Amino acid sequence: MYAGGGNGTVAQGLAAVEVAPIEGRAGWLVRNALRDRLEESGAASSSKRYLLQIKLDDRLEGLGLLSDDTIGRERRTLRARYQLVDNATGDVVLDATAGSDAGIDVVSSEYATIAAEQTALENLARDVADRIVTRLTLQLHQGS
Template sequence: MPPLPRLLASVLLTAMLAGCGGLSPMYAGGGNGTVARALSGVEVPSIQGQSGWLVRNALVDRLGAGGGKDGARYRLDVRLDERLQGLGILSDDTVTRERRTLRARFQLVDLASGDVVLDATAGADAGLDVVSSEYAVIAAEQTALENLSREVADQIVTRVAVKLRKPQ
């Protein structure tokens, strides 16, 4: 790269980085930071079904809440919609591919006022090959559900953390 364009590129990059002065890490302060303390004050009630159990456990792990009501300031209500759909159907009606979908609608409720602070959705999906071994297909479906549950929980925690980071 010739010297003038290189100099111009470095000046532009420096100017762009200077504009990021208002940014700060979300989890600044580690476990004692504002966001971590706020997340630990979120209670997660039980969620129906196997996918609900998986999502709730992932949420409790990520929130650091322990799932109890001790010191809870918020309640996170989650409703799940789970689907397993056959795709890739052959002429003899044999399914060769499946799509597993997990969607969540969640509400963050302030326990003191009863107000809904956040009302949002999260979702993920995965494709699965259907093979001749029924055991392998069942194992793949279960693994996909576990992965989707963690992914949905991550999305939920991120949205909640962003909301709790902002002053109310």
């Protein structure tokens, strides 16, 4: 799949992907993680052949109720629906989803809980970005 290293078809294909802006903090995190991974894949391409469009769904929900009716556990879920569009033809080359979730303990310190929620979002953004890049890699490998 990675034959040719940075000069290979897949690496050059990944380097030719432009990531469209994504709404919200989660979008900013996912976009930056994607851009980092795509730029690592090969030489930066000045002409972007593909546009990656992503819509995110970020949810935080309470799960476990304690005996005093407070929430003791939360789950943060980050889902991405993405499309890889060929800029030359406007054709959708790939239409897929990726997602991940994390459990968070709700503790007595509100600061610690908020910090855990933010850390979970950062980790989820990196995980979703990795899943998207893996799927893009497979698609570009099959197309070569």
